[in-house]
Amino acid sequence: MRLSEIAANAEVKYEIAEAMRRRSLPHAILIEGEKGCGKHTLADILAEYAVCRAEGERPCGVCPDCVKAQKGIHPDIVTVDGSQSGALNIEAIRNIRSGAYIKPNEAENKVYLLLQCEKMLPPAQNAFLKVLEEPPAHVLFVLTAVSATTLLQTIRSRVRTFSMYPPSxxxxxxxxxxxxxxxxxxxxxxxxxxxxxxxxxxxxxxxxxxxxxxxxxxxxxxxxxxxxxxxxxxxxxxxxxxxxxxxxxxxxxxxxxxxxxxxxxxxxxxxxxxxxxxxxxxxxxxxxxxxxxxxxxxxxxxxxxxxxxxxxxxxxxxxxxxxxxxx
Ligand SMILES: [Zn+2]
Structure with missing residues (x-):
């Protein structure tokens, strides 16, 4: 299981592994924690899980979807890095919103990895809220932020938050x-x-x-x-x-x-x-x-x-x- 690539954070890994095993991952996930504690790695694993089509354990790591996910070339995984200027502004969020309703290209699901959401300003967060209220069934949103408190309460109440800590x-x-x-x-x-x-x-x-x-x-x-x-x-x-x-x-x-x-x-x-x-x-x-x-x-x-x-x-x-x- 790729979760072992993440150091420490046993509780988070256990909960995620259980949710994956039961195929019951929430549609919107927020991973909070300081830089370098494994948020991005976990987000990548969640994305791979969502596009994997293996019968047994997901992500299997070897199916064509998993391999594409690992190479960063899966057409149904959209990564938006908030550290890039304008990446999470209101215009970008509107595009994400309309794109989310379009069916996935290859996999059963479509994933949006929104990294460094602490850079998302309240107007953009409000625009994002609309799609979070009624997320299409085929979409998984994974947000990362240094702290959940950088996001509006209305967003926080609609995502499942996992808190990660740097390992010893x-x-x-x-x-x-x-x-x-x-x-x-x-x-x-x-x-x-x-x-x-x-x-x-x-x-x-x-x-x-x-x-x-x-x-x-x-x-x-x-x-x-x-x-x-x-x-x-x-x-x-x-x-x-x-x-x-x-x-x-x-x-x-x-x-x-x-x-x-x-x-x-x-x-x-x-x-x-x-x-x-x-x-x-x-x-x-x-x-x-x-x-x-x-x-x-x-x-x-x-x-x-x-x-x-x-x-x-x-x-x-x-x-x-x-x-x-x-x-
Ligand atoms: Zn797979």
């Missing part, structure tokens, strides 16, 4: 592990903690992190062999904005160092960047750099103060094979 960091990490099976567990736990359990924010951080971390790792590696210490210090101090990022950079650095050693030993299949970086550095020194990086990576497993880590890392990466510093 531990619960968030559990969900992230399923979504990012290749990422080291510490990075996932850290991302969950950095975002206070807010799954949406953690995913954003994990997704956008990859390229940035790679760039930072390369910049650090380039600065290690330089005679002057300052360029390296500048780079190491730029990665301590949060622990997940620092961990990601150190992971990349470990990979890079290992590739550089391989390149220096004549292994052909390493990245061009590693081959370039390894050029000109004696193998013995590369091995020392690799060992220093691995040790610095280990240190991050302990609860070190990040404010000092940047400076410490700079010195640690410049340690030579005899334990002293290059300079």
């Amino acid at each position: 960091p531990a619960e968030a990490a559990e969900v992230l592990e399923k979504m990012f099976p290749d990422k080291p567990q510490e990075i996932l736990i850290q991302a969950a903690q950095d975002s206070s359990g807010n799954i949406g924010a953690a995913i954003e951080c994990l997704n956008s992190g990859g390229e940035e971390e790679k760039k930072a790792a390369e910049a650090i590696f380039r600065a290690i062999p330089l005679a002057a210490e300052y360029p390296l210090l500048l780079q190491t101090n730029s990665i301590i904005q949060n622990r997940a990022f620092a961990l990601g950079v150190l992971e990349r650095l470990c990979e890079l160092a290992s590739d550089c050693v391989k390149a220096s030993c004549g292994v052909k299949r390493v990245s061009p960047v590693a081959a370039e970086l390894a050029g000109g550095i004696p193998l013995k020194r590369l091995i020392t750099i690799q060992r220093n990086i691995q040790q610095a990576r280990e240190v991050l497993n302990y609860n070190v103060n990040l404010n000092f880590y940047g400076t410490w890392l700079c010195a640690a990466l410049r340690r030579n094979e005899n334990g002293g510093n290059y300079g």
Whole structure:
């Protein structure tokens, strides 16, 4: 069941699962909760349920309707994002209203996902009320908002409200592990903690992190062999904005160092960047750099103060094979 993609919120998930099982979902649903707590994911699951035509459990996840819903291309699922200018103004609501009475194209039902309804002003809400009073039988309205109180009482009395809460960091990490099976567990736990359990924010951080971390790792590696210490210090101090990022950079650095050693030993299949970086550095020194990086990576497993880590890392990466510093 796709509901397991949502962290925590056991009560909401149970109620929704029961309603789906009995095929008795209300025609108008409001999901309230702060950004990143899973409102959009739940809304997508409800939409998939409404268009799915499987005999057994819905959404089945594999029928043509479910697949189209997952790809965001189902003709009977209309998503309106309130954060876009004018998306939920009175004109837009009137269009939604008249469209709602037209029969679905492919599925048995038609779904309107109205996201960020806190952006819907009272005149538009009043226009929307008309279709909520007598919703066509084939329509499911799913509204999301940071809080139900941003909507008129008349709207609230005609929708079934589900309140969602952000999960604890531990619960968030559990969900992230399923979504990012290749990422080291510490990075996932850290991302969950950095975002206070807010799954949406953690995913954003994990997704956008990859390229940035790679760039930072390369910049650090380039600065290690330089005679002057300052360029390296500048780079190491730029990665301590949060622990997940620092961990990601150190992971990349470990990979890079290992590739550089391989390149220096004549292994052909390493990245061009590693081959370039390894050029000109004696193998013995590369091995020392690799060992220093691995040790610095280990240190991050302990609860070190990040404010000092940047400076410490700079010195640690410049340690030579005899334990002293290059300079
Ligand atoms: Zn299906």
